[in-house]
Amino acid sequence: MELRHLRYFRAVAEELHFGRAAHRLHIAQPPLSQQIRQLEREIGADLFVRTTRSVELTPAGRAFLPRVVGILDEVDRAAAQTRRIGDGVEGQLVIGCVGSATYSLLPRLVRVLGEVLPGVDVSVRGEMLAPAQLSALKAGEIDLALLRPPVADPDITTETLRRDRLLIALPADHVLAGRDVVPVGELRDVDFISHAGRGRSRMSALITEMCLAEGFSPRIRHEVEETSTLVTMVAAGLGVAVVPEPTAALGVRGVVYRPVSTRRAAIDLLVAVRNGDTSPLIANALAIVRANAGGTDLATANSTG
Known part of the structure; x- marks a missing residue:
């Protein structure tokens, strides 16, 4: 039994007409009828009552239909989610951040990530010193690190975002x-x-x-x-x-x-990722970080708070 058999059965069961079902599936009617017969033989039960005037579901077919619909819908949802993850628009993203950026860049960054990538679950570990971020990054506990230089680790790639x-x-x-x-x-x-x-x-x-x-x-x-x-x-x-x-x-x-x-x-502010991390989500997140790292919602340097 293959998924195409289930899709063929669903189309016929919902249309209750082999001609309309064949048109919906973009195949000829005779091969569709053959595939339904093959499915019935494999299951060991008739799924349809066929006459020259009508097509009806048998009791076995009526019991089979909701199970088939559930299977096909779940397969479609799984495929759609896989595509979204493959496109980097769904998943989980953990960001580590030094204290100064925690209170300036991070609020805007998380807000923009939520707007641009609503399917991504973003979490933050703020107030992290650079060595702790590097350890967490290498251990896979965070995905992006916002930290201060120097970073001299061959397993880590850094990029300068701005100079503070x-x-x-x-x-x-x-x-x-x-x-x-x-x-x-x-x-x-x-x-x-x-x-x-x-x-x-x-x-x-x-x-x-x-x-x-x-x-x-x-x-x-x-x-x-x-x-x-x-x-x-x-x-x-x-x-x-x-x-x-x-x-x-x-x-x-x-x-x-x-x-x-x-x-x-x-002093520079860097973004760091693991070497060789080709995740589309990381690529999308990096693009958003680059676009939003320039300005900050700062109090003035002369402010008394």
Whole structure:
């Protein structure tokens, strides 16, 4: 028994006329009649009562019809879903994201993904440090990573999405809050709040590089995992922080942002995928990421939150 036999049976059962069924199936009537006979022999029961004037279903045929309809409809649904997955418009997508992009790029990105790819179930793992994202990406726990450089892993492909200016996040009443630009050298005697160090945070390493270039080591008093916690601690007056500009999108009251004067005044935002990932869904998602990574819904750099 083949699917075509079931499709032939369904057409005849619904039309109750071999001629109309043959026309619907785009085949000649004699081969259709032969195929129905073959199906009846294989099943071992007559499915139709045929007269010169009419065609009717037998009790066996009436019992067979809803099962056949269910089978054929399920096959059609499976084929349609497979095509959608093959076209990259259905499936599951997990995105990992660094803290600064979590609060700026990610809301718009998820919204656009939902509009353009409504059949894709998008989930997000925000506030992920770069090493954690790379491990999750290689383990297949996330599909796309939005992170900061450097990435030196032969199993990972990266692409630069944009370059974010670096800012100093200061308590609103800090002595340096009145400056238009804050030279790194002015931060020699201040307390820093940083993302967790020990090699796990790109921003932590960047702060150290910036300060060492000015001849001093940063006085890091607090280390945190999440960008939202970092900015909240700045607002509480516990120190200052070097952050990418999109962090200002958090809009925490009591914090001001000032450009930092340094030889390295910006940091890239990358998108990373596994090497050799040819999934059409990943390709579609990457195209949407590229188209939406340029602008951010930011508070101004001079905002007090």
